[in-house]
Amino acid sequence: MKLEKAVTELPESVILRYGTLYGTGTWYAENGLIANQVRNNEIIASDGISSFIHVEDAARATMLALNWPSGIVNIVDNYPATSKEWLPIYAAAIGAPKPKVQDGKNSWERGASNNKARKEYGWTPLFPSWSEGFNNLIGK
Template sequence: MSLKIFIAGAGGAIGLPLISYARQKGYQLFAATRNENRKKKIESLGAEAILLDVLDEKAVHQNLEAIRPDVIIDVLTSLPQEYTPSAMQEYGPKDAEVRTKGGGHLLKSAIQLGVKRYLLQSAAFWYEQGEGLAIEETPFAFKATPGIAAGTKLLFVNETRLKMSPILSTILRYGFFYGPKTWFEKDASLGRQAREGKLPLVDHGNGIWNFVHIEDAAKATIDALDAKEGTYNINDSNPIEFSKWLNAFCKKVDAPPPITLSQKEYRKNRGDDFLYYATSLRGASNEKAIKELKFNPRPLEWL
């Protein structure tokens, strides 16, 4: 009998690819989204679509009790269509609520109903600064700029409560998603901003970014069901400096070369968190995922 999998957050960027890869394995799928417009697409991929507000604890429990899944894949987010400082600040509280409160409802019901395994989305790009590539045991950047520090604490809380639960847990720390339905497409948010000259470089823009194609991230997630529990960095094998990827990205989307701002100008224009992204992010090692999950990510497509 095939595994019965419940995907929470199936309307997000990684949700549809997750369904596709899980179907290839023959799993029985139930995909929850709060977006009615995604329902038909989910069903066309072979999953049973469920309209669900994860902030409604009673509804969460009723749905899980009716389905009795073997596995929950929690990829809950609430992110804007436009990747800008103002949009990220606006959506931050809702994203935190959905992940922490909504995810808490899922985990509570999962424990009560005897769910065997729980997979959780996390991030591979908020490690504390240091030499070389960060590994899964490296602490998060709790002392970063305020917005990033708050994000790292949210990840830490959500990861820790899952690890402390009786359920077999797998934490997927993804790099920045690119590919279909992400901000990095030519006609999506960052492609448009690049052509409008709204994505500047910054002096000493040496922050190291970890990217992963959305399809590779989805495949690794489903492959993790056949591996031992644990935490995995899911990003490609060549973390890259901010200045290098942005110059290459602008060429790919037919944008003019980006202008360069001083750090003072950049902070005024983009804010402290985005300056941190440009100058201070740390690369992450994916060796564990390569070894344990047979992870084979493609190189960044616009280089």
């Protein structure tokens, strides 16, 4: 937050707040750290909400933001979801076992909205849903 505060004091600045990145080269890639933890059934599904963004969408938003007015913008897909929703689909996409489930949420889980990016700047993600993106992970 200190860095954001410093940046907002500049005459022109766009701060992009990315959701959880997935895709090639991320921890969620087919052989990434999270994928391996899910395969080992080390991550438990909960009620906590996450917002994802595919790396291609993050890169595209970054380029477009060079022409956006100053402000803070969330760069996430259109569907925040609990890990009870997304983790089984992600596990299936990478060929992992069905995850364990718990009530409650983890402290790091939080969702976000992309309304400002979509409505004010016309940005739309190429992967509007994490479920579409997860099913595109294998072999990428």
